[in-house]
Amino acid sequence: MHRTDIAPRRRRLSTALLKQAPTALEVDRAREMLACLSDEPAELHVINVGTSQRGRRKDVVYHRTSAAYLGELIYLGNEIYMVAPELLFIQAGQWMSFWQHVEFGYELCGSYLGFPVFARSADNQKRASLRRAVLAQAISVHVHMRGVARARRALWYVREGSRSPMETAMMVLWVVPKRQGGLGIRAIEMDVHIPIEREFQNMTRRSHFYLDAYVRHARLNFEYDGRQHRLDTQIATDHERDNVLARQGIRVCRISASQLNIASEFRRVVAFVAECLRYKLPQDADYYVKQDKLRRFVIRHYDIYARAA
Template identity: 35%
Template sequence: MDTPVVLSHTSAYLVLHTHNRQAVVHNALTNPVDPYGISESGTHARNIAARIRVFLGECGVNLENEMEIDIAVPTSLDRTSSAFFKSHVVGTSCSSSELVHIAPGLFAVGGALNFIQAATWMEPLELIEYGYELCGRYELNLTEARGGYRDRRPLTSRQQIHAALANHPHMPGAKRAHHALAFVRDGSRSPMETALALAIVLPKAKGGLGYRHIVLNHRILIPQELKATIRSDYLEVDIFAPHRNVGVEYDGDAHSELKRRTHDADRLAILGMLGVSMRTITASHFMHQLDFHRAMNSVAALLRLKLPTARDYQLAQNDLRIALIRGWKSHND
C-alpha cells in the first residue's frame, strides 16, 4: 500500500476530537526517527493499518478491532482492496491547505473537508452544531457522556468551508453541507452559545426565529468619551445583530459572584449608552418550555420580528429547545 495515507470521515472526526493529539503529533513530526513506521515503503496494508492504530491509540482514539480505518482517495482507481481500510473517493486531489499532517506518511482531512464528509452521516441539526464547533473556540469531549467540552482555536471557518465546497462540488455530502453552512457562524465559545445562536438563526418552521444577520463575539470599541467608565478598550457581545443594534448573551452562572455581577452591570450600562439593546438568556430559560418561549419572544421583539402565533410553531420551538439541550452536562453550565 502506498503512502501517504489520508484519514477521512469518522476516523478524521475522532482524531480532530482527541485531547492529546497535539503532543503526539508534535512528537511524531519532530522525532528524527519515524516512531510509527507508517511511511516505510513496501509495507503491507495490514501492517500500515496496525501502525496507524498505534498512533491513534496514543492520541486517545481506540478503534474497535473490526472497525475499518476511513481514508480519502482521489479517484475510484485509487481505492484499496484491503479489508483494514475503507476508501472514500474525494473526486479531486486535496490541496495541502485542506489536510493536516499528523505523522510521517499520515495526514487527516482538515475541518472544512470533514464538515462536508460529516453530512453523509450526521442529522441536519447535528451537522450545523458541528459547523459551529469547527469554526468556534471549543471542541466536544467525546470521552464524556454528557456535555463536556474544552477550549481550543478554530479548526476552520465559514470562508474555508465555502472554498472547500467550491473545490469539491461533487463530494458526497456537499449539497447537505452547503445547506447547513448557511446557518453556521464563526466564533462560538461553547455549546450553550451555539444553542442560543441556533435558536435565533434556524427557520421558523424548525422552531427558530429565522433571523440570520448575526455575528458571534462581536467587539464593540469604546469611544474616547466613555473610556473613563471602563478598563477595557472594547466590549464583546456573545451574539450581535448589527442591522438592529441588538445583543443577546448567554449566562450559565446560577449564582454569579458579586464582582462578576458588578462588571456585568457596568457593561450593560455602557452598551446601553452606545445604543445597543441587550437581552440575557440563562440556562434556566432553556430548561423550561414557557420560560424559553417568553425569552425568545423578547429577543424577537428587539429584532422587530413577527413570530407565528399558531400552536404548531410553539411545538416546533419546544422540539428545538429539547434538541439543543440534549447533550448539556448540567442545568448550571
C-alpha cells in the same frame, strides 16, 4: 492564545501512501490515537486512491476514489493522517442531520472543544478557529463531492466566534429558520468588537467590549450567562458592562441555562426577542412543537457541559 493537545500540520504526501491498504499495525496505531477522544470504539474509514486494492479487516470501512485530496489531509504523526476539517464538513453532509451539521459548523469556526472532548479537557479552549471563508472555499472547489449541497445549506447559518457549546446552542436557536422551529435571524454576528465612546469611558475601566451575538441593525446583543457569570465579581462586571452598553444605545438580552432548559421560560424569551426585532411568530401549534424539539436538541449534552465548565 489557546492550547491544544495535538498540533496538526498540513504536509504534502505522495499518492503512493494512499494507494495501499493500511497494515494491521497502522490501524491499531490510529485507534490508539483516537481512543483519547471517546470511550466509544472508533469507526475507521480508509480511502485508497486510484486502486482497487482493499484491506480485509472487518473493523475498517474501505473506500476507493480517483481523486487525491492531498492538500486537505493533516499529518498527526507516526505516518497517520486525518481529513482536514473543511473537507470533513462537506462529507458530514452524508450522515449528519441539518441541525447537527449547523452545530458542527459552529464548533469548527469556534474556539472551544466539542462533545465528547469538552467533558474530558481541563482546558476547553482550542488553539485556533477555522474561518468560515475556508469552509466556503472548500465547498466551491468540491462541487461534485457527496454531501456538498447539504454542507452549503448548513454553512448559510454558521457564524464565526462561538466560545462555548452553550453559545452555539443559543445561536442555533436564533438562526435556524422558523419552519424548523428557530427564529430565523439572518443579520446576526458573533464576537463583535464594540469600542467605548469617549463620553462613557469614565464608567468602565475597559476600552472596548466583545459581544457574544449581536444584531447590528436592531442594536440588540445576546449574552449567554454560564456558571462563571454567577460569581459576585462577574456579576458586578456584567452590570457595569450592561450599563455602559445601554448608554451607547445597545440593549442586552441575557440568556440563562434555566431559560434554555425550561420550555415555558424559553418561549417567553423568544417572545421578547421577536418583539425587539419586530418579527411575527407563527401562531400555529406545530411551530411550538418544532421549537421545543430544536430546544431539546441543542441542550442534549447540557449536563456534561455544565460539569466541565
